[in-house]
Amino acid sequence: MLNNKEKSFNKNIDIKLWKEIMLYSLPYKKLIIALSVVMLLVAGVDAILPLLTRYAIDNYIVAEDLNGLYGFSIIYLVIIIIQGINIFAFIYFAGKLETEMAASIREKAFTSLQELSLSFYNQRPVGWLIARLTSDVHKLSSIISWGIVDFVWGFAMMFTIVIIMLRLNYRLALITLVVLPVLLIISFYFQKKILHEFRLVRKINSKITGAFNEGISGAKTSKTLVIEDRNCDEFTGLTNKMAKSSIKAAIYSSLFLPAVLVLSSVGTGLALWQGGNAVIQGAITYGTLVAFISYTVQFFEPVREMARVFAELQSAQAAAERIISLINTESEIVDSKLVIEKYGTILKPKKENWPEIKGNIEFRNVEFKYTDNEEVLNNFNLNVSAGQKIALVGETGSGKSTIVNLLCRFYEPVDGEIYIDGKEYRNFSQSLLHSNIGYVLQDPHLFSGTIKENIRYGFENATDAEIKNAADLVQATRFINKLPDGFDTEVGEGGDLLSTGEKQLISFARAIISNPAIFILDEATSSIDTEMELIIQKTINKVLKNRTSFIIAHRLSTIKNADKIIVLKDGKIIESGNHYQLIDRKGYYYDLYQNQFYNRRESRKTRITS
Numbered sequence: 001m002l003n004n005k006e007k008s009f010n011k012n013i014d015i016k017l018w019k020e021i022m023l024y025s026l027p028y029k030k031l032i033i034a035l036s037v038v039m040l041l042v043a044g045v046d047a048i049l050p051l052l053t054r055y056a057i058d059n060y061i062v063a064e065d066l067n068g069l070y071g072f073s074i075i076y077l078v079i080i081i082i083q084g085i086n087i088f089a090f091i092y093f094a095g096k097l098e099t100e101m102a103a104s105i106r107e108k109a110f111t112s113l114q115e116l117s118l119s120f121y122n123q124r125p126v127g128w129l130i131a132r133l134t135s136d137v138h139k140l141s142s143i144i145s146w147g148i149v150d151f152v153w154g155f156a157m158m159f160t161i162v163i164i165m166l167r168l169n170y171r172l173a174l175i176t177l178v179v180l181p182v183l184l185i186i187s188f189y190f191q192k193k194i195l196h197e198f199r200l201v202r203k204i205n206s207k208i209t210g211a212f213n214e215g216i217s218g219a220k221t222s223k224t225l226v227i228e229d230r231n232c233d234e235f236t237g238l239t240n241k242m243a244k245s246s247i248k249a250a251i252y253s254s255l256f257l258p259a260v261l262v263l264s265s266v267g268t269g270l271a272l273w274q275g276g277n278a279v280i281q282g283a284i285t286y287g288t289l290v291a292f293i294s295y296t297v298q299f300f301e302p303v304r305e306m307a308r309v310f311a312e313l314q315s316a317q318a319a320a321e322r323i324i325s326l327i328n329t330e331s332e333i334v335d336s337k338l339v340i341e342k343y344g345t346i347l348k349p350k351k352e353n354w355p356e357i358k359g360n361i362e363f364r365n366v367e368f369k370y371t372d373n374e375e376v377l378n379n380f381n382l383n384v385s386a387g388q389k390i391a392l393v394g395e396t397g398s399g400k401s402t403i404v405n406l407l408c409r410f411y412e413p414v415d416g417e418i419y420i421d422g423k424e425y426r427n428f429s430q431s432l433l434h435s436n437i438g439y440v441l442q443d444p445h446l447f448s449g450t451i452k453e454n455i456r457y458g459f460e461n462a463t464d465a466e467i468k469n470a471a472d473l474v475q476a477t478r479f480i481n482k483l484p485d486g487f488d489t490e491v492g493e494g495g496d497l498l499s500t501g502e503k504q505l506i507s508f509a510r511a512i513i514s515n516p517a518i519f520i521l522d523e524a525t526s527s528i529d530t531e532m533e534l535i536i537q538k539t540i541n542k543v544l545k546n547r548t549s550f551i552i553a554h555r556l557s558t559i560k561n562a563d564k565i566i567v568l569k570d571g572k573i574i575e576s577g578n579h580y581q582l583i584d585r586k587g588y589y590y591d592l593y594q595n596q597f598y599n600r601r602e603s604r605k606t607r608i609t610s
Ligand SMILES: Nc1ncnc2c1ncn2[C@@H]1O[C@H](COP(=O)(O)OP(=O)(O)OP(=O)(O)O)[C@@H](O)[C@H]1O
Pocket: 122, 370, 371, 376, 394, 395, 396, 397, 398, 399, 400, 401, 402, 403
């Protein structure tokens, strides 16, 4: 139950991928240059401070020149203030770069999500997508901005320190830097190990989040299946694994720090020993010795930082791979260039060019399958005239929703065509088509906000009077008026504060407001009680008049007055006609109707006698 899969990632640095990522940083070129310049300044000041100390010791302290020392202190203070300003600037620039890049990448990923077809969402769990848009984007933007800080500063520091040390005394410099290769090896080794364990912790953490999610949203099902103990065992297994990896990471960290400390102390010790000898022999001054010791101490920090950044780059690369793959995912349903030119895109529709849709629909030799193995529709043909009311009936899995999914172009036929008003429907843009279809689902989704906002959704110009009128039409006003804030009542996330039947009514009103030529009601009144359904049925008949409509309903009483009832079995039409024709036929529909009629009569009888 808790097996959210996390992709393992490429361990080598992928230059092509980073080049693509760099394209995203192009708009921030000036900010990146400013940040790099500031980091060079920070490194420059850091590197000259020991030289200043050396100067003060040799010229003022050893020479006992108090006046000179006073003047020097003021210069030193000014330099420290400049460094303070540099530090403020780099934190500001890096923070700004991180935030702006994250916003831009997130925006691109979200836009690409808006344009993707429904099949993409079927293959990707919500949690996976949210993790990409949040933690991966954060990781990537943070490594780019703070990586620049560490790299520029680290390289500049190491380079300058080595040059200064060699210039001060090359013999002493070579002796001191003897520990450098060992330090580099140790740093890279430990950072890799620590990062590996942290990566495991993160993977397990995303599983734990998934388990929390399932535990909460599936609480009712867990209780009815009495699997609470199994859930707990699985959860404990995950937390134990996470604890193990966290402890390992802590052990590596606790070994790494003393190792670096010992090595840098060895370097400092060597500088002290050899430098002390050189001072005694008069080869170097006291000031030079002090500067050398400072440089040895200072040198090891950038080495450690660089090792950390290199190791982190690998995991940031994994985040980058996932985000770029999300941004670059091509929608399976795309409008042709010609269609886009004429009718615009999903995000920029050219509504002024949109023709009026009347609602004549034809499925011609349509073949369809969701996966390669299973054919859902095979040579499916259906002709619907504008204004006709079509009911789709059939057992579970017979293909009813598939037909309306195809009509909405959430999916496209594998073979064959669908015509709307005599034109193959791929010649219309997706937004043009969707604007002409009102879709009311069995479990409709409402957006957080008020009832009024939800009815108006997608049709922002609707007036309050139009909203009320739509609600009146579907008899929703009755329950809305009973709510404390009426039309201004908040519906909660996904409409959770309303019952399913109430959500259906709101979604019905929402569909009416957009005045579509084609209506699809997919079990749209299944959660409304029978009396209410009868009332709404009359309204539906009024609303659907002169519009083409497809009604999927298991309760056959609701589709008795359809112009055509299509009975489906395994993706094929086995019967079609109006209610009376199908009853006369005494076939599948007749049996189905008799069964429902009998069951309802029996249940009514039971109610009366009890
Ligand atoms: N997203 C999907 N991916 C793969 N197969 C699917 C998908 N949606 C539906 N199917 C399969 O396609 C077939 C037809 O499903 P469809 O949802 O159209 O049936 P239906 O008649 O609407 O059923 P119901 O009355 O239960 O809603 C079924 O075998 C179903 O398993």
